[in-house]
Amino acid sequence: MIDSDMGCLVSHTSLAGNLYQIYLLVLSSYCLPDPLTMQTGTEEALRELQSATCFSFQSIQKHEIALLNKISTLTPRRSWTTKSQTSHCVHWQIGVSTLSQHYYFSKLVGSVLQHALEMQVFADKPDGDIDSKDPTPSRLSLRATFRLAAFYPEEFSFALSSKKRGAVHQSRDLEREYENISSNMSRMVQIGPSALTHPRIY
Known part of the structure; x- marks a missing residue:
């Protein structure tokens, strides 16, 4: 349902309905923001995934896990x-x-999915198909988050704190004794002597 006053989509369906709506928002996303929400479909989907509607459940069904995996x-x-x-x-x-x-x-x-795992304490038959681990190595995920954050609004960039950012690299134009010696030697070999010495003829 469309709420033109609030400028958003209102859903009173189940978790599966909310996840299906999120999936459609992502697939129909465009580079320009939607006139209703003033956000792109991807940004709206990110906002919905963080909302309470995706965490207001005590048990999760297999088709809902399948939808989450598709979004992932x-x-x-x-x-x-x-x-x-x-x-x-x-x-x-x-x-x-x-x-x-x-x-x-x-x-x-x-x-x-981690919330679903925690809620299985209250379930009679825990579901063993829930896997909340990210298949991408953590180092690559952190690097992607840090490098791509500049291309999104602050609300959806999920920028890292200064403590988790990459290390400061020393510039190569600073003086380094061993590198200077090798580079100077290579330069001398390439250029040759500054003066041409003619052999003496007797």
């Missing part, structure tokens, strides 16, 4: 391409706009 796949997967962990690969979902694939969907879905 909208976060591009990142994996290391080398054993030394110097480079990584980003796996985008084919057929879905890159504007719909936000780096924090998997984290928010993990929070909902």
Whole structure:
């Protein structure tokens, strides 16, 4: 239901209905904000995933877990391409706009699934299919959050605190004794002597 006064979509359905609405918001997202909500579909979906409507339940059904997993796949997967962990690969979902694939969907879905795990204390038959772990290595997730936060409004950037940011790297143009020696030697070999010495002829 559309609430034109509040500028939002109002839903009185179950958890599955809310999750289905979130999934549709993401898939129909556009680069321009919606005239009603003044937000893009991705931003509205991120807001809904953090709202109380996604945490107001005591038990979760399998079809609701399936919807959460679909929303989680909208976060591009990142994996290391080398054993030394110097480079990584980003796996985008084919057929879905890159504007719909936000780096924090998997984290928010993990929070909902973690809440479902905690609520299983009150369940007669705990569901063993709930997995709240993020398949992307934590280091890559943190790096993606830090680097991509600048492209989103502050409310949806989920920027890291200063304590979790990357280390300060020393600039290469600063003086380094061993590097200066090797670079100077290479320069001398390339340029050669500054004066040409002619051999003496007797």
